[in-house]
Amino acid sequence: MDDLTRSFSSGSSISYSVCRSLSSPRLLSDETVLGSPNSLHDETYSDPQHSQGILTRVQSFATSGVFTDVTLICGGVEFPAHKLLLSAASDYFSAMFTSGMVEAERDRVEIHGMEPGALKVLVDYCYTGKVELHEENVENLLSAACLLQLPAVVDACSTFCRKLLHPSNCIGIQRFADTQGCLQLRDYSQRFTEDNFQDVMKNQEFMLLPAAELENILSSDDLNVPSEEIIFQGFMDWVNYDLTTRKEYASRLLACIRLPLLSPQYIADNIENQPVLKSDPECHHLILEAMKYHLLPERRSLLQSTRTCPRKSTVGYLYAVGGIDTSKGAISIERYDMRTDTWGQFASMTGRRLQFGVCVVQGKLYVVGGRDGLKTLNTVECYDPTERTWIQVPPMSTHRHGLGVAVLGGPLYAVGGHDGWSYLNTVERFDPATRQWSPVAQMTTQRSTAGVAVLNDKLYAVGGRDGSSCLRSVESYNPHTNQWNLVANMCRRRGGVGVGVLNGFIYAVGGHDSPAATNPNQSRFSCMERYDPSTDTWTLVASLSIGRDAIGVCVLGERLFAVGGYDGSGYLSLVESYDSRDNTWRQVASLNTGRGGPCVVVVQK
16 A cells, blocks of 8 residues: 555445556656646545435424524514525515615514415525425415516426416416516417417316407417307307496497408308497498408408408418429428428428429319429429328320429419420419319410419419510500500519519519520529519519529418519528518528429418
């Protein structure tokens, strides 16, 4: 043992150090200082039970009144404790005992605003770091923990309350969390109420809501309902629960219902004849507004308001189908849920297609034409989102990629494109009833990668390429006369343009101004312009965040969505939505897969 020294301490733990000198049998050389960089072997022992053991011992002192220097009094019950430990555990007690307050000099302190049982549990927590939560005590503990500034306990109680949420108590928990300043629990409870509104409205808490709180709920865009009728029924149930005192709130709450989005039949059969609504002039005005919205469709762009904007749960889902990705051909189909602002993988196509068209007929996705590598296709297939099955549809008479598709009055139209040899001005339509394709009048111009849209019972072909240049020209097709007619030119030439129809206007989004083959440095647009059919004019409006072409464009609810695209260097997962009321684009959840030229459509739930 001439080069080893050990130091034993009493108790269950042993602390030791080992020092070796390579040049001398002495225990330490003159130059070696214990703990210095010259020491070759140092060890530090840490007892994992030390902190808990000390706290347990101190708690036993508190129980026995040993070394205690304060007694907390709550509801006539006394709790001896140590100021030092309470101050270390709680900012509330730290402020009380270290900031010159009068309680700092007292050995007996009254605690108000909480139950004695809750104070005992939380004082014990200060000593042990543990707290038992039960359905019967969690509200008292949460309230007391907020007062004593114990954030870890507040979080634990909030998490426990989340597990207790039920349609019968979620409104009460939300109100309680709001009074305690527990904003995360409040917001979580609110989302639970919105997610489960159909069940919540059947419970007593809903019927006892004050009018102001009901107004906040009925105004929410996030109520999870299949139709606006459900919300109207909840409103009427609440009014009739105490008709005498609540009828004065009828017009104020009816204004929260999106009446113009209800069918005229429902308004006539279930709303117009309600006695409490008929006798209120303001209610009558709201009902008349809804009927005008249906009877005068040409004026709808002038009647836009919050009541004409569908709730997120009623607008259906946005599908992004295929496109070009880093593997040069995406076959995946993603689906966007507006309520949750999320994209999810939903299905896959049966094979690779590029520059194809997609539209929705009777709730089913029709995938039309495109190309597989160098081969241009005329094949068509149909996907049922409910059954999640694909079926073959009779092929087009012409092979087409870069085509546009749309549904006008029942039939599906395939417009222009490229057949592998030349740019096309031909158009054909598919009748779902007879399952047959037939030609219609040709466009005045050959167009590929044009935007195609339907407005006021006419089919519009917007921009595109004719082989030598990108186009500003726009033409419309009247199915009754079987004729195409040119309308006003766009402000910009746009190939690879995305189009959508919102509130009686056509929007042309992004695109490029010259074919890549003739101009590798082609300009990609962030600008958007809007066509007004009443004045036959195009006007530049708000721009996207970045320039891109091959964008998927579609309307979901009352917003225009621009999905993916190509910015000249990569395929984008970026998605933005446009609100025409304030003329602004906002970024929403991104695609899971970056893709250019995705076909985007909406399918109602």
